[in-house]
Each structure stands twice: as C-alpha cells, then as structure tokens.
Amino acid sequence: MLIVVAAADPEPRPRLVDRYLVAALDAGIRPLLVVTKTDLADPAPFLSHFDGLDLRVFTSARGEMPTDAIGAELVGHSTVFVGHSGVGKSTLVNALVPSAGRATGHVNQVTGRGRHTSSSTVSLRYENAAGTGWVIDTPGVRSFGLGHVDPANILAAFTELAAIAEDCPRGCTHLVDAPDCALIEAAQRGELGPAELARLDSLQRLLQTFADKADSRDAK
Ligand SMILES: Nc1nc2c(ncn2[C@@H]2O[C@H](COP(=O)(O)OP(=O)(O)OP(=O)(O)O)[C@@H](O)[C@H]2O)c(=O)[nH]1
Ligand SMILES: [Mg+2]
Numbered sequence: 001m002l003i004v005v006a007a008a009d010p011e012p013r014p015r016l017v018d019r020y021l022v023a024a025l026d027a028g029i030r031p032l033l034v035v036t037k038t039d040l041a042d043p044a045p046f047l048s049h050f051d052g053l054d055l056r057v058f059t060s061a062r063g064e065m066p067t068d069a070i071g072a073e074l075v076g077h078s079t080v081f082v083g084h085s086g087v088g089k090s091t092l093v094n095a096l097v098p099s100a101g102r103a104t105g106h107v108n109q110v111t112g113r114g115r116h117t118s119s120s121t122v123s124l125r126y127e128n129a130a131g132t133g134w135v136i137d138t139p140g141v142r143s144f145g146l147g148h149v150d151p152a153n154i155l156a157a158f159t160e161l162a163a164i165a166e167d168c169p170r171g172c173t174h175l176v177d178a179p180d181c182a183l184i185e186a187a188q189r190g191e192l193g194p195a196e197l198a199r200l201d202s203l204q205r206l207l208q209t210f211a212d213k214a215d216s217r218d219a220k
C-alpha cells in the first residue's frame, strides 16, 4: 500500500494516514508513504507524526518525482496507491508508467478538495531493469473507515515492544490508561530509550485509532 498525501493543497491529515497504516499492518501489508507537493510546503512537520514507525517515506515535488526509488519498491509486488482526491496519485502513476495516460485534475481553491478526477480503479504494469510489478491507481477517498482489526496484528509490527508486552495482563489494550500495562510500566521505570518511547507513542496512537473506529467514518 502506497499512502499518498500532499504536503499542501489539500492539507495533509495524519489521522487518515493512521487509519491506512492500521489497515495495512492488520492485513500484513507493507505500507509506504509518499508526501507529494513538497514544492508547495515543507513536509517535515507532518512527517514528525510518523517518527516512531518503520515506514519507508518518499517525498515528491513537481519536476522532482522519486520514480526510481519508488519503482524499486514496486518490483515483485502489487501496490495500491491510496489517498485523498487531488494529492497526486495519478500524477505519480503517470510518471512511473509513462503509457498509463491517467487523467489528472485540479484542487478546488475554495474547498481545498480534489475533484475526484479518477473515478475507477486500474491496474497497470510497472517495469524497470530489475523486473516488473503492478501499480493500482484508485479514486481519491473522502474518509476511510476501518472494519475489524486485531490489535495483536498492530502490536506485532512493533517487534521489540511486542516482546515487552508479553508481560501485560491478558486482554491489555496497551492504551495510555491501560492498568498494569507492561509497556507503560517499562516507560515509567525509564527502561525505554527515546526511540522506543517514540515508537510506543506511535503504537498507542494506532491502537487508539482502532479503538476509535466506531466514529472514524466521519473523520477526515
Ligand atoms: N505543485 C504540485 N502539484 C502537483 C504535484 N503532484 C501532483 N500535482 C497536481 O495536483 C493535481 C491533482 O493531481 P492528480 O494526480 O489528479 O491527483 P489524484 O490523487 O489522482 O486525484 P483523484 O484522481 O481525484 O483521486 C494536479 O493538478 C497535479 O498536477 C506536485 O508534486 N506538486
Ligand atoms: Mg487520480
């Protein structure tokens, strides 16, 4: 799953990305993130939300698209490009697969929303010197609701934290208010370094995303 967000126009939404990450981790799909339109805004403040994650991040700007680096990740996989309308999914697809001819659209300057230029999902064959893969361009979404998610699958993506969580009480949510959570206790005892603390933050945010899923359909 290649999650596409724009640094600006439309504004990036960390919560949408969190929900895509939860869905990908739950399904055992490797997520990748690309921030487009870095010619319009600095992506660093937005990207700081994802410091604690093992997430391959690309940045892309008009005239400076990282097609070789993204392409290297596409070989041997089927990769679905997801994100809000107007973030530049089809623009990237056209750069990766020059014969794709996907229509690209404008972002409405009043609403800040894309025009839902792509109305259907298409699979296109990607090829470079190393091999081939499939690129799937999808229509932009307004929101992304989560179905059933197993929190154990999210925790498993955080290997070193999962080892500590083996000492948690049965059914522990590992959320910030979880009683006797071994992760929280390890943090309070100062046993986690700065990187692990950042990862614990990310883990708790993703687990909270899942816990909140009942009302996530309304969130942008
Ligand atoms: N400034 C700038 N504009 C970009 C960049 N990437 C894409 N755009 C523009 O953003 C607009 C929307 O791009 P699309 O590729 O149609 O976006 P999309 O994500 O496919 O949108 P939907 O098909 O509606 O979901 C177009 O006008 C693109 O030219 C970029 O890196 N910088
Ligand atoms: Mg499109």
Ligand SMILES: [Zn+2]
Binding pocket: 165, 168, 169, 172, 173, 174, 175, 178, 180, 181, 182, 183, 184
């Ligand atoms: Zn716990």
